[in-house]
Amino acid sequence: MALIDLSKQIALGIDIGGTNTKYGFVNHRGEILEKGRIRTDEYEKVEDFIDALYQKISPLMKKHSNQTRLDGIGVGAPNANYYTGTIEQAPNLRWKGIIPFAELMTKKFGLPCKMTNDANAAALGEMMFGAARGMKDFIMMTLGTGVGSGIVSGGSLIYGHDGFAGELGHTIIKPGGRKHWSTGSEGSLEAYASATGIAITAKKMRAEFPDSMLNQYPEEEINSLVVHECAKKGDPTAIEVFRYTGQKLGEALANFVMFSSPEAILLFGGVIKAGDFILKPTKLHMERNLFPIFRNKVKLVFSELDEADAAILGASALVWEK
Amino acid sequence: MALIDLSKQIALGIDIGGTNTKYGFVNHRGEILEKGRIRTDEYEKVEDFIDALYQKISPLMKKHSNQTRLDGIGVGAPNANYYTGTIEQAPNLRWKGIIPFAELMTKKFGLPCKMTNDANAAALGEMMFGAARGMKDFIMMTLGTGVGSGIVSGGSLIYGHDGFAGELGHTIIKPGGRKHWSTGSEGSLEAYASATGIAITAKKMRAEFPDSMLNQYPEEEINSLVVHECAKKGDPTAIEVFRYTGQKLGEALANFVMFSSPEAILLFGGVIKAGDFILKPTKLHMERNLFPIFRNKVKLVFSELDEADAAILGASALVWEK
Numbered sequence: 001m002a003l004i005d006l007s008k009q010i011a012l013g014i015d016i017g018g019t020n021t022k023y024g025f026v027n028h029r030g031e032i033l034e035k036g037r038i039r040t041d042e043y044e045k046v047e048d049f050i051d052a053l054y055q056k057i058s059p060l061m062k063k064h065s066n067q068t069r070l071d072g073i074g075v076g077a078p079n080a081n082y083y084t085g086t087i088e089q090a091p092n093l094r095w096k097g098i099i100p101f102a103e104l105m106t107k108k109f110g111l112p113c114k115m116t117n118d119a120n121a122a123a124l125g126e127m128m129f130g131a132a133r134g135m136k137d138f139i140m141m142t143l144g145t146g147v148g149s150g151i152v153s154g155g156s157l158i159y160g161h162d163g164f165a166g167e168l169g170h171t172i173i174k175p176g177g178r179k180h181w182s183t184g185s186e187g188s189l190e191a192y193a194s195a196t197g198i199a200i201t202a203k204k205m206r207a208e209f210p211d212s213m214l215n216q217y218p219e220e221e222i223n224s225l226v227v228h229e230c231a232k233k234g235d236p237t238a239i240e241v242f243r244y245t246g247q248k249l250g251e252a253l254a255n256f257v258m259f260s261s262p263e264a265i266l267l268f269g270g271v272i273k274a275g276d277f278i279l280k281p282t283k284l285h286m287e288r289n290l291f292p293i294f295r296n297k298v299k300l301v302f303s304e305l306d307e308a309d310a311a312i313l314g315a316s317a318l319v320w321e322k
Numbered sequence: 323m324a325l326i327d328l329s330k331q332i333a334l335g336i337d338i339g340g341t342n343t344k345y346g347f348v349n350h351r352g353e354i355l356e357k358g359r360i361r362t363d364e365y366e367k368v369e370d371f372i373d374a375l376y377q378k379i380s381p382l383m384k385k386h387s388n389q390t391r392l393d394g395i396g397v398g399a400p401n402a403n404y405y406t407g408t409i410e411q412a413p414n415l416r417w418k419g420i421i422p423f424a425e426l427m428t429k430k431f432g433l434p435c436k437m438t439n440d441a442n443a444a445a446l447g448e449m450m451f452g453a454a455r456g457m458k459d460f461i462m463m464t465l466g467t468g469v470g471s472g473i474v475s476g477g478s479l480i481y482g483h484d485g486f487a488g489e490l491g492h493t494i495i496k497p498g499g500r501k502h503w504s505t506g507s508e509g510s511l512e513a514y515a516s517a518t519g520i521a522i523t524a525k526k527m528r529a530e531f532p533d534s535m536l537n538q539y540p541e542e543e544i545n546s547l548v549v550h551e552c553a554k555k556g557d558p559t560a561i562e563v564f565r566y567t568g569q570k571l572g573e574a575l576a577n578f579v580m581f582s583s584p585e586a587i588l589l590f591g592g593v594i595k596a597g598d599f600i601l602k603p604t605k606l607h608m609e610r611n612l613f614p615i616f617r618n619k620v621k622l623v624f625s626e627l628d629e630a631d632a633a634i635l636g637a638s639a640l641v642w643e644k
Contacts, residue, residue, distance in 0.1 A: 160584065161584060171577040262482065293486050
């Protein structure tokens with residue numbers, strides 16, 4: 001019986017964002033053999049987008065065809081449905097309605113194609129290549145412009161009956177709280193713990209404290225990076241912005257722990273650049289809100305994957321998901 | 323090849339509560355062939371409790387041994403750990419510390435024994451014998467003296483890394499809200515949506531509305547049954563008690579839906595006797611708080627199992643769980 005050389009199996013991972021689409025060939029060790037990107041927003045029709053993607057990728061497929069075996073395509077995309085392989089009503093893409101994306105990809109590339117949303121893909125990537133290796137129960141929180149999540153339970157992603165499980169950014173953590181700029185909901189986690197939410201908090205707090213360093217920046221430059229800069233210089237208002245954000249995030253995480261009792265919660269995305277300024281209050285308020293049997297058990301850790309590559313790695317992990 | 327006659331396989335289901343322990347022999351059709359109960363709180367030592375249980379059950383085992391095959395024992399108990407078969411620090415039992423309950427049962431009865439908490443057992447019972455037959459993704463909420471939950475995802479119970487997943491009654495739905503009478507947490511779901519929470523709400527509201535029928539009862543008689551009686555007679559305050567409770571419950575359920583995207587949420591326990599008085603506001607506020615992709619998809623239904631038997635059926639279902 002011949003052993004399969006796993007190092008020769010590769011997957012094509014594709015991460016579709018509103019502006020750019022990144023792709024790469026990934027092997028079982030999580031090495032990216034080739035990568036590239038095209039614009040997403042230049043193509044009014046999804047078929048034209050897929051044609052353009054194929055133009056870019058097919059020469060690479062040929063190049064590697066002697067030495068490797070391409071097992072399939074994994075795609076992370078907003079509002080992607082795992083069960084149907086469709087992208088459904090994605091607000092930040094130009095293709096409206098329900099797009100049979102996986103089917104169109106398979107037709108064009110002649111390869112099986114699996115899809116899920118970007119946060120779920122990121123969770124798979126962490127499980128296969130990152131900080132969640134060997135874990136069977138964890139929650140991945142992506143804290144970027146928005147807040148996404150992927151939940152792994154018993155070694156499998158939770159997809160739910162319709163494929164849309166794990167929208168923890170939209171859970172309401174403060175009923176009647178801050179109105180969300182696009183969904184209109186009041187008091188969602190995303191309204192506080194995303195980079196967008198942090199900027200809002202910073203603008204409110206600097207107005208209350210005229211002495212804050214944050215007042216040295218024009219309105220449009222206030223973002224979580226600037227707040228981090230000011231916090232590092234010791235500005236109490238900037239530090240308070242992260243403390244407040246960490247409190248809200250920690251309270252939310254406590255509820256998530258009491259749902260699925262994960263071994264770890266992994267934090268990923270631009271917001272975690274703030275390091276201990278956000279991690280310490282998050283941990284404090286998570287523990288404080290936990291029912292005693294859950295206390296001091298859950299690891300709260302930052303992702304180990306390089307942010308630029310994580311989406312490609314995560315999408316490729318879909319191909320090999322059990 | 324001989325077919326196994328499933329109707330002849332039986333399981334012993336045991337439900338341990340703080341005061342009473344109920345047991346029964348259950349077949350694959352969910353029929354209870356024998357049942358009985360002993361006091362839980364009379365036995366200071368767990369070994370004596372198990373001896374007493376064996377005294378009661380072993381004659382029944384002999385009686386059925388010719389016609390049936392007893393596959394094993396399933397136990398639902400407070401703070402029961404599925405992975406280790408232990409009962410850990412259960413506040414309402416006399417046996418303190420970590421009790422190796424399943425091991426003790428197997429020694430005494432000579433049969434495999436599986437355990438989980440009562441709400442998880444109830445979820446399995448619904449999946450095998452009740453309203454969740456054929457469902458792979460649902461959440462079971464038990465609304466009694468306390469609020470418990472069992473979460474099924476992809477056809478399996480979510481146990482989490484330590485076996486304690488699914489403590490949704492302890493999630494905080496209103497930060498800084500009502501203080502819980504025993505855990506001390508502020509604003510937990512249990513503080514509002516349990517029978518105990520409803521009684522507290524009723525006492526507060528009747529004090530505000532002297533005309534309410536609820537004021538015709540002495541303090542100690544105010545419970546969710548009395549509130550239901552008054553609501554049926556048209557008392558606006560009693561109706562408002564359930565509306566308020568349903569709002570809090572509905573807001574919480576919306577968050578749970580965005581976690582695991584279930585096909586249905588099953589409600590079980592004394593509180594649901596209030597029928598539409600609680601169901602309608604719960605449904606309204608659940609839908610109102612859902613992110614659009616989840617709206618008008620989730621069935622909100624009452625359990626179909628007889629309350630007296632559900633715990634035994636659920637515990638027995640553990641034996642046959644895949």
